[in-house]
Amino acid sequence: MLWPKLARALFAKPLTDNAPLVPRETIQALGERLAATSRARLGRSLAIREVDSGSCNGCELEVNALQNVAYDLERFGLRFVASPKHADVLLVTGPACLNMREALERALASTPEPRWVVAAGDCAVDGGVFKGSYAVENGIAAVLPVDLLIPGCPPTPAQLLEGLLSLLETEAAKK
Amino acid sequence: MMGPASSLIRSGNPQGAKPYERFLLSPTAWGQLPAALQQETELALLGLWADATQVHACFLHEPSAEAVLASTPAAGWNYAALSPARPGAVRFERMILELWGHRAEGAVDLRPWLDHGRWNLRHPLAAKPIPFAGEAPQPEFLPVEGEGIHQIPVGPIHAGVIEPGHFRFSVQGEVVVRLEQRLGYTHKGTLSLMLGTSPRAAVRYAARLSGDTTVAHSWAFSAAVEAALGVTAPPRALHLRALMLELERIHNHLNDWGFVCNDAAFAFPHARCGFLREGVLRAVAAAFGHRLMMDRVLPGGVAPDIAPRGAEAILAALDAVEAEIPSLMQIYEAHASLQDRVVTTGYLRPDLARAFAAGGHVGRASGRGFDARRLPQNQPYPTLRFDVPLLETSDVDARVRIRVLELSQSIALVRQILASLPAGETMAPLPVRAGEGVAMIEGFRGECLHWIALDDGGIIRGLFPRDPSWLQWPLLEAAIEDNIVADFPLCNKSFNCSYSGVDL
Numbered sequence: 001m002l003w004p005k006l007a008r009a010l011f012a013k014p015l016t017d018n019a020p021l022v023p024r025e026t027i028q029a030l031g032e033r034l035a036a037t038s039r040a041r042l043g044r045s046l047a048i049r050e051v052d053s054g055s056c057n058g059c060e061l062e063v064n065a066l067q068n069v070a071y072d073l074e075r076f077g078l079r080f081v082a083s084p085k086h087a088d089v090l091l092v093t094g095p096a097c098l099n100m101r102e103a104l105e106r107a108l109a110s111t112p113e114p115r116w117v118v119a120a121g122d123c124a125v126d127g128g129v130f131k132g133s134y135a136v137e138n139g140i141a142a143v144l145p146v147d148l149l150i151p152g153c154p155p156t157p158a159q160l161l162e163g164l165l166s167l168l169e170t171e172a173a174k175k
Numbered sequence: 176m177m178g179p180a181s182s183l184i185r186s187g188n189p190q191g192a193k194p195y196e197r198f199l200l201s202p203t204a205w206g207q208l209p210a211a212l213q214q215e216t217e218l219a220l221l222g223l224w225a226d227a228t229q230v231h232a233c234f235l236h237e238p239s240a241e242a243v244l245a246s247t248p249a250a251g252w253n254y255a256a257l258s259p260a261r262p263g264a265v266r267f268e269r270m271i272l273e274l275w276g277h278r279a280e281g282a283v284d285l286r287p288w289l290d291h292g293r294w295n296l297r298h299p300l301a302a303k304p305i306p307f308a309g310e311a312p313q314p315e316f317l318p319v320e321g322e323g324i325h326q327i328p329v330g331p332i333h334a335g336v337i338e339p340g341h342f343r344f345s346v347q348g349e350v351v352v353r354l355e356q357r358l359g360y361t362h363k364g365t366l367s368l369m370l371g372t373s374p375r376a377a378v379r380y381a382a383r384l385s386g387d388t389t390v391a392h393s394w395a396f397s398a399a400v401e402a403a404l405g406v407t408a409p410p411r412a413l414h415l416r417a418l419m420l421e422l423e424r425i426h427n428h429l430n431d432w433g434f435v436c437n438d439a440a441f442a443f444p445h446a447r448c449g450f451l452r453e454g455v456l457r458a459v460a461a462a463f464g465h466r467l468m469m470d471r472v473l474p475g476g477v478a479p480d481i482a483p484r485g486a487e488a489i490l491a492a493l494d495a496v497e498a499e500i501p502s503l504m505q506i507y508e509a510h511a512s513l514q515d516r517v518v519t520t521g522y523l524r525p526d527l528a529r530a531f532a533a534g535g536h537v538g539r540a541s542g543r544g545f546d547a548r549r550l551p552q553n554q555p556y557p558t559l560r561f562d563v564p565l566l567e568t569s570d571v572d573a574r575v576r577i578r579v580l581e582l583s584q585s586i587a588l589v590r591q592i593l594a595s596l597p598a599g600e601t602m603a604p605l606p607v608r609a610g611e612g613v614a615m616i617e618g619f620r621g622e623c624l625h626w627i628a629l630d631d632g633g634i635i636r637g638l639f640p641r642d643p644s645w646l647q648w649p650l651l652e653a654a655i656e657d658n659i660v661a662d663f664p665l666c667n668k669s670f671n672c673s674y675s676g677v678d679l
């Protein structure tokens with residue numbers, strides 16, 4: 001029963017191209033630009049440490065979706081790492097809860113330079129709907145030096161990808 | 176058959192909550208409640224919370240699935256703790272002390288929980304919060320005695336892309352002797368932001384209690400408001416809510432099934448589940464304009480209506496999921512290395528699941544079958560056909576199997592809902608008046624319980640959104656006992672409790 005399987009494998013389209021409802025051209029264009037820039041800047045490797053400063057978990061769902069086979073972030077040279085010590089980018093979600101402030105500061109202190117901080121999601125940008133609460137800092141910028149804001153509640157995987165690309169382009173232009 | 180606790184509660188002064196009555200008990204009568212609860216084990220505690228002057232509890236009479244609420248004055252003196260009779264009360268009593276300043280007399284545990292000493296005030300929801308400007312205290316953990324025990328602290332920042340929380344493992348060799356959770360890191364002061372606003376303004380916070388449960392919490396909040404005001408959402412809105420609720424269950428169950436396999440180093444099911452889930456989310460975005468369906472369920476109904484070609488997109492995505500479930504299940508079952516990791520791992524004693532009234536897949540994998548979709552007021556479910564799967568084996572495997580069985584049920588439900596979608600309006604007007612309401616909506620983790628009290632101007636004067644994780648987190652501590660540390664991710668993912676939902 002090997003032949004039918006081989007035939008299927010030969011003629012099946014790769015899953016990554018099968019993205020019917022997201023504009024494929026956008027993703028592809030983004031991907032190409034991203035690959036070129038990240039290769040120039042970082043030798044095709046950008047390590048991202050995701051830190052949740054107290055989000056509702058909506059942003060985490062979409063950041064995780066970036067890693068599914070449809071988006072397959074790693075083909076662009078971007079990957080998620082388990083420790084800030086291995087990271088170039090801190091991708092921070094949530095409004096910066098006061099109970100997370102010390103953890104955020106420690107995560108930054110553990111991230112080697114050069115490093116970038118990306119605030120992802122409306123909460124991380126300015127506190128979002130939680131702005132003004134006694135328990136939050138109204139956004140990541142109150143705790144960490146933010147290089148890039150990616151709004152959205154939550155930002156879609158495509159928006160996250162777009163944001164990471166613009167970070168790389170800006171940094172490459174500075175050189 | 177009413178037991179002593181039910182009789183005691185119903186002897187109180189009715190307060191007019193809908194559809195389940197709330198009875199106000201004198202401090203003396205409430206003081207007899209713990210002993211009465213000991214004698215009526217089938218009266219489960221679903222939640223315990225407060226407002227500036229009273230403490231409120233919600234109970235479920237398990238045989239009849241009838242809920243009842245009880246309250247007692249708490250300002251100025253200590254209310255009697257329920258934790259000696261109901262272990263699920265422990266974390267609620269810790270929260271009530273911190274947020275409202277009401278102390279439970281005779282409580283099992285009153286160590287700090289949500290308040291890590293980082294806010295500039297104490298008792299933020301009390302009539303008069305107290306300014307605070309001290310050092311944050313070191314957390315206290317329960318003592319562990321024995322030879323050669325070492326501790327592994329994990330978090331608040333975890334290695335994966337997940338919510339923050341701290342786990343303190345006490346380990347003897349490879350075996351976990353005790354796990355203690357310390358949560359509260361994602362406390363956003365949500366209740367303070369909702370109080371004093373209108374239900375229409377507050378529902379966006381219900382939608383963001385736990386982003387993966389946005390539909391269930393928005394619906395439970397809206398249903399509590401509608402019960403308080405005597406409003407019924409239009410039939411089309413109820414069908415659309417059920418449609419979104421089942422889609423939310425499907426995408427979360429797919430996600431967790433994949434992640435459990437991945438935690439046992441089985442990447443293939445994870446990749447396939449992730450891809451199928453992505454298909455569902457894109458169909459959902461086409462139908463409702465948002466991948467997670469945030470802010471679609473509102474008090475009074477649903478807005479906007481489903482997009483013209485939304486139903487086709489959803490059905491196509493679900494056909495793909497349904498077609499692949501058997502082959503994924505075959506892979507899951509046929510690999511001994513995977514089965515070895517999930518079978519008998521993270522065993523949860525069924526008597527503990529009952530004692531904590533664990534809902535959702537945690538309860539249903541341990542023989543407790545409560546499902547809020549079976550409640551008569553939760554239209555349109557009484558008009559739909561579905562089974563509630565139930566297992567007794569109580570391990571990681573059982574919790575995975577419940578999820579997979581529920582996937583098929585939810586797919587069938589979506590087809591029924593779309594086939595019988597009524598025409599008409601999707602939003603009913605909300606009158607401005609006082610009222611009090613309770614609702615339970617079955618999210619993918621279990622029932623989301625919301626209580627709300629509105630004043631004469633229709634403004635929220637009291638509320639509590641109780642995520643099902645309140646009663647499941649403590650059971651994860653029990654399920655991991657005597658397992659090896661390496662199996663914790665499997666146990667954890669098989670529960671998948673919400674951090675944000677309980678940190679408030």
